[in-house]
Amino acid sequence: MGAVSESGTNRAFNLLTLPGDGIGSEIIDETLRVVAWFSDYLDVPIDIEHDIVGGASIDEHGVPITDAVVQKANCADAILFGAVGGPKWDGLPRAARPEMGILRLRKELDLFANLRPAVNFPEIVAASSLRPELVESIDIMIVRESTSGVYFGEPRGIETNEKGMRRAVDTQAYDEAEIARVCRAAFEIARRRGGRLCSVDKANVMETGALWRTIATEIGQDNADVELSHMYADNCAMQLLREPKQFDVIVTDNLFGDILSDEAAALSGSLGLLPSATLHMADPERPKRALYEPIHGSAPDIVGKGIANPLASILSFGMCLNYSLRNSAAADLLTQAVRRVLAQGFRTADIAAAGEKAVTGSEMTDSILAALNELAEDSPRMMEA
Numbered sequence: 001m002g003a004v005s006e007s008g009t010n011r012a013f014n015l016l017t018l019p020g021d022g023i024g025s026e027i028i029d030e031t032l033r034v035v036a037w038f039s040d041y042l043d044v045p046i047d048i049e050h051d052i053v054g055g056a057s058i059d060e061h062g063v064p065i066t067d068a069v070v071q072k073a074n075c076a077d078a079i080l081f082g083a084v085g086g087p088k089w090d091g092l093p094r095a096a097r098p099e100m101g102i103l104r105l106r107k108e109l110d111l112f113a114n115l116r117p118a119v120n121f122p123e124i125v126a127a128s129s130l131r132p133e134l135v136e137s138i139d140i141m142i143v144r145e146s147t148s149g150v151y152f153g154e155p156r157g158i159e160t161n162e163k164g165m166r167r168a169v170d171t172q173a174y175d176e177a178e179i180a181r182v183c184r185a186a187f188e189i190a191r192r193r194g195g196r197l198c199s200v201d202k203a204n205v206m207e208t209g210a211l212w213r214t215i216a217t218e219i220g221q222d223n224a225d226v227e228l229s230h231m232y233a234d235n236c237a238m239q240l241l242r243e244p245k246q247f248d249v250i251v252t253d254n255l256f257g258d259i260l261s262d263e264a265a266a267l268s269g270s271l272g273l274l275p276s277a278t279l280h281m282a283d284p285e286r287p288k289r290a291l292y293e294p295i296h297g298s299a300p301d302i303v304g305k306g307i308a309n310p311l312a313s314i315l316s317f318g319m320c321l322n323y324s325l326r327n328s329a330a331a332d333l334l335t336q337a338v339r340r341v342l343a344q345g346f347r348t349a350d351i352a353a354a355g356e357k358a359v360t361g362s363e364m365t366d367s368i369l370a371a372l373n374e375l376a377e378d379s380p381r382m383m384e385a
């Protein structure tokens, strides 16, 4: 298939990798082996460019991301992002920190819909801190607004007030268009899954929450085939632990989505398994710009040991197959390969139970490639989406 250009001819798919810091380059290197496998299997030419972001960019250029990299990202069909940050840069003021690299990309590429699945792979249900019967086969999709809210609201800053005290201000602000577009995207996603959407806010105490609920309800009227419910964010945090299976799709603002998606990720048993996609999703069928990254961070404590779990990053490429290359069959094939190697007992250190042998990140990728080869032999080639 390949990306079809305006003129209708096939052109190469442009993939930009931004490994970032810590284990970022280890997991992206492993993921690129899987990218190469699919490029070959699907017969899609994929042009890969690499660049730097986060602490790596601070060291090289003095800023967490350069204008040139933002520009490159803006032109790419998709970005594979690793992770940013580490103790080396912890002392920097907020605006100069590695994290600003990803925040600037989200903002400037207008990647407003951050999709964070929380699924439990039955093969490793024991790795969850919750009882197996609670988390077995959970399949939740959190849609987090990612270009606005308190992360970007103005005014913000730390000032000294008239009493000589330091005073910090952040602003939570949303306009109705920002709420509406992420809600629309979430309804569309819910329609293709279980047909249920829970909109999460603090409408009882926040003005932004009240507007959020009003707009979600309005958009719901145009999407009456999807069952819409509302929940306060604090209750949602509790319900995720009490009865996670009640959720299908959750849509919420930037800050609540940050917190709730980490909580939901923990249900799965390992952050090392969960991917994410951050999309400019005007038309959910064809995100124009898209960034794919694991949910986990740069894990400075295990850098260079070769033991980082590449699966979250590999599954992020799976989301790229689904949303950017629009080949859900290929994405399913990759998920099947992951489940097969987990069922075969392959475990990286983060998901190995006490006493279980752990494989390295690159051994894990070897086993994924072997599983892909086996699965591909069993099923006909899927040249077309």
Ligand code: IPM
Pocket (backbone or CB within 6 Å): 099, 102, 103, 258
């Ligand atoms: C995330 C991270 C980021 C966020 C950080 C790294 C800025 O926690 O993607 O969830 O808060 O959005």
Ligand code: MG
Pocket (backbone or CB within 6 Å): 258, 259, 262
């Ligand atoms: Mg987070």
